[in-house]
Amino acid sequence: MNEATPRQRKKILVVSAHPEPRSLNAALTTFAVEHLRAAGHEVRVSDLYAMKWKAAVDADDFPDHPADRQLGVMAASERSTLAGRLAPDIAAEQEKVRWSDAVILQFPMWWFSVPAILKGWIDRVFTSGFGYGPEVPPPYSEGALAGRRALLSATMGARESAFSDRGIHGRLADVLHPVQHGLFWFTGMAPLEPFAVYDANELPQDRFTAAKQAYGQRLDGLFTDEPVPFRSLVGGDYGRDMRLLPGAESPGTAGLDLHVHPQA
Structure with a gap:
């Protein structure tokens, strides 16, 4: 792996969502951060469990919202976003996304989706006026967050064949469509094909080594691989x-x- 030249150096946000710091997901997060930094990139990490991230959207997210007024989340989030009056933890994460050239989400697949804490990060951070809405460019295009790459790195207990075209769980591309298309592409980010570690509940050292090697190759292509052509x-x-x-x-x-x- 060659170190990036100044022109090639990028800013990457890694969002990690696993409660156990000794987990496979934590190890993959650490590997990604070290690999990207060794290549000369700048990396920030949002470890949601370590941050004790609040997952639920509520009126506290919008400090100026009157207590006696019905909460319409889209309208309230847009007013607060455009006024620069969001809760501090939301504003901090939005700043990281704005800063980034790429966003990586690292998570275990739970019930065919992201963990609740990561879904809450999505719900709270991608407010109207930031990721979507009438005040930003149209969705499903070079929209609000255009110019950024996006990569999902997921672990799952099932074998790879179960997520195939005839697999009982459905194709991985279909299972992850709500995030790939409904979050990344909806907001204008260019999603790459997901990186997946299957049969991950018991991963022997040789398979972990192989997984890191494969992940390293995907990280090396973060800005050169072709995104999903939605x-x-x-x-x-x-x-x-x-x-x-x-x-x-x-x-x-x-x-x-x-x-x-x-x-x-």
Whole structure:
């Protein structure tokens, strides 16, 4: 691995979500931080459990919201975001995202999704006026957070075949679609193919070594690998009703694959 030149040096935010500091996820977080720093990049870490991150959105997130007024979360978050009056922990995480050239989410897959604490980070940090809403560019395009790369690094107890096209759990791309497409691409970030460690409940040293080697290669390609080629909302593929126009897909394409460019 060659050290990055000044022009190539990037800023990377790693968000880690596992309660055990001796876990595989913690080890992968440590590896990623050390690997990226050794390559000359600047890295910040948000360890959500160590931070005791508050997961639930409530009125305390918006200090200026009147106590006697009904809480409409989207409207309140937009007012507070645009006024610079969000709760300090939210504002600090938004500053990290703005600072970054790439965001990496490291987590164990629990019940086919991210842990609640990471979902709460998403819910609270990506406010209206920051990640979406009428005051920022349209979603599913080069939107509010355009110019950033995004990578999911997930561990799961199931074997890889269970997340295949005929696997009982469904394709990994479909399971992670709400984050890949519904968070990253919705806000304008370019998501890469996820990195996954399967059968992770009991990982012998040889497989951990192999996993680190594979993860290192993905980290080396963080800014050069092609992102998932999701269609843009403003690229002419969708009608005013936000439905894909007839004939835009290749014959036989169905489901979530409709929203990926067919040339991919």
